[in-house]
């Protein structure tokens with residue numbers, strides 16, 4: 010059998026970094042092939058090479074036996090290669106169908122395109138309304154747009170860069186069914202994920218990268234998750250340490266917070282009340298699009314709310330903007346890393362200053378103290394093991410996981426009184442995810458309050474003291490995490506609130 014894709018000696022260097030070093034392997038038709046490696050191992054660079062976004066310095070590729078050197082994504086797509094990115098490349102102001110049409114060489118009339126989108130999304134179980142504006146969709150729904158856009162191209166190789174990090178377990182199952190169907194139809198899938206259990210359930214071959222090189226190949230179905238993790242990192246991974254829970258006084262109090270959605274299709278927050286005490290981690294679970302972004306916005310100060318709804322240590326911050334809240338000690342790290350949490354084309358120093366300026370004293374008489382900003386950025390880089398040539402690198406040049414470590418580290422190191430994070434370990438490898446969770450737990454152990462909004466239930470159960478769920482903008486009454494069972498969580502996520510599971 011001719012391999013679908015053959016890579017031979019692919020090498021790519023960036024200033025100060027060898028992103029890919031002499032990479033060779035094959036992908037067979039219909040194969041679901043995992044590409045594994047810790048943050049910065051070179052996975053994205055390699056798949057961008059296959060997709061025509063990066064030109065390798067050396068090496069060659071063959072697709073179905075023929076030389077393959079796409080000079081741009083359009084050439085890769087024409088050859089049957091499609092890709093779903095870790096960061097979405099959609100225009101928020103346009104509708105689903107308009108976005109899909111933009112990626113096509115010769116898009117059909119809008120009405121036909123809308124029908125094709127409906128057909129494909131139904132065939133593959135990925136419900137999508139072609140007329141909705143992308144800006145109003147949740148992360149999970151945006152990903153569906155990207156996937157459907159790819160499926161319309163009838164790809165022979167579909168590349169997916171961390172597709173499940175924005176999905177609920179149920180949505181992930183739907184995606185796996187889609188991918189298995191595609192593979193049964195003969196398409197190959199190159200699949201990047203840090204979730205090793207899902208790799209083991211889905212993929213039949215795996216190539217492991219470390220420091221830009223291939224360090225191993227295996228059948229993940231026959232390799233344990235611990236083994237895979239060790240081969241990626243080269244050392245053993247330690248689990249998070251539990252911490253004593255000695256809870257202090259209430260720090261953050263949210264009382265009867267209701268907010269109309271910022272956009273037509275957003276989610277309204279409905280009478281949200283919660284309390285976070287010193288030393289506590291409150292976990293908020295829920296399916297994306299149920300008000301997570303709105304809640305983060307209402308806590309960070311991007312959205313203001315009625316007087317008395319948001320208070321920190323008794324100080325009413327409901328009408329205070331983000332800067333005033335930061336000065337008071339209420340910090341937030343949003344889900345969307347590039348664009349929202351970090352300015353892509355600014356250096357890490359500038360990005361560190363963006364949120365750290367007041368708490369770290371980085372300005373004097375209205376002027377940024379560059380040296381101080383650089384040291385702060387460097388401190389984040391060192392303490393959070395952000396792999397980058399230095400603080401002068403742009404946010405955009407970092408691998409996804411490394412940027413996430415930077416964004417979380419930047420907030421944690423500002424010694425917040427209360428930190429609110431949304432999807433803190435999105436796209437972060439297992440070792441770094443453990444380090445981020447540990448940092449959040451250390452923060453709480455030091456007396457801060459932490460709110461973790463996440464779709465990752467295992468993560469929430471691992472770090473939270475109390476657990477609550479956000480459903481259609483309503484928060485269920487919090488329960489001690491130690492009492493949570495999967496059944497009970499399922500009911501809470503479904504909006505059944507405090508209901509007990511039925512006893513039979």
Ligand SMILES: Nc1ncnc2c1ncn2[C@@H]1O[C@H](COP(=O)(O)OP(=O)(O)OP(=O)(O)O)[C@@H](O)[C@H]1O
Pocket residue numbers: 023024026027028046047048049050051052053054055396397405406407408409410411436438
């Ligand atoms: N455009 C660029 N300019 C400079 N350095 C880059 C650029 N793109 C990638 N790099 C560097 O190349 C290395 C490999 O990055 P890459 O994004 O391929 O890693 P990755 O394995 O996909 O990581 P992650 O799991 O965090 O997404 C990293 O050190 C990264 O900082």
